[in-house]
Amino acid sequence: MPERTSISKRVIERLSEYRSTLDEFDTTETRSIYSHDLAKLCGVTAAQVRRDLMTIGFSGSSAKGYDVSELQQTVGDFLGFGEERRMALVGIGHLGRALLDFFADRNPKLILCAAFDINEMRINRVIHGVRCYAVSQLTEVAKEKRANMGIITVPDAAAQDVATALVEGGVSGLLNFAPVQLRVPNHVFVENLNISTVLEKVAYFAGQSGDKER
Amino acid sequence: MPERTSISKRVIERLSEYRSTLDEFDTTETRSIYSHDLAKLCGVTAAQVRRDLMTIGFSGSSAKGYDVSELQQTVGDFLGFGEERRMALVGIGHLGRALLDFFADRNPKLILCAAFDINEMRINRVIHGVRCYAVSQLTEVAKEKRANMGIITVPDAAAQDVATALVEGGVSGLLNFAPVQLRVPNHVFVENLNISTVLEKVAYFAGQSGDKER
């Protein structure tokens, strides 16, 4: 029961950016940072930074700005870095493989606890420390491994079935790369990431002559 | 000079979704669609669909809804599918490879015209019909191939240099996967796609009990 009023996706995204930007800092060297500087590093305005930090109840000092390590800690706690997240990845194809490599030893609070595929060639192996299983065992293994998030990188037609199985396995958050609208129970959060759409957006705005982002 | 008032990123994203959703339809079978139905397929509200189509000046009929093929055509034209987009991909690593495979024979209006890497092993090859060059030739080749968009999938530290070289090569739109804030001239549109941030967002909202998306 940390947060009171529900906080928008946009704010959460920015908080995540602030935190990872701060991670690059050597806290023994840079002890504190001004909203202006953090803003510039993240491509937002200073007022926005202050407002966002205000919504999670974090305060700085007027002369020093924000204490870097305190801020890292507070934002991290807020985003739930206290409790670990266990992710199951389904679809060890091109994209799935890239993600496996990427998250293998990345954020220690987002743990890839299992991977799944339908292709015999891909299962019963260990890739970057992550064990690969057959999708037929998805629900079962997800439960056993206590996965609470799922990443879907299977062909479009398989996405819904995979989502259903993940949910049955106890997952309550999905990142879906297939351009398909998933039907899931209300308590499950779904984020769709359609790379084609993003590219079409870039194409559109790249077309305009002098139109600045945002 | 097609559109008057500048249109937001959000609207463009949704238009792209509408269009790709419509692509799945057999237009000889389904000639028209209601805002309600398109909305459901795309996970938005009917009013939103109508409003979005209104902003690009597209009209339906009160009894039939929207003519599917006309809608495809109009949205496609609006998004600039008339003129081709030529993309350069830089960084043929895990993620870059996945994108290469994906876009090789995908959207015929988004053409991957060249790929680049710094690693000797990866250059002077043709992957899925896309020729791979050394980054040292980036600006030069981008010009020659008339690339107007760039996709950046290099390690974080190299992203800025790559962006600069792409812009010099005539690119005016960038999709950047590196968690780095790029500095580019004003006329260049940059979209940052930070997958870690997206996952942290999912983690946050998956944590909340009964909180619906949006």
Next chain:
DNA sequence: TTAACACTGTGATTTTTTTCACAGCAGAGC
């Protein structure tokens, strides 16, 4: 000790985005 400064925290305001709600229309049924 005081003054000047540059910052934060935040109410107020503005801008943007979404939703509401309904007039008006086109076709179906009678």
Next chain:
DNA sequence: GCTCTGCTGTGAAAAAAATCACAGTGTTAA
């Protein structure tokens, strides 16, 4: 041909998000 239905187009309202702008404050310098 009239009525009923359920849709679109859209002003108006509401909600959400971003920005402004400034009082209050710790810090430094004189």
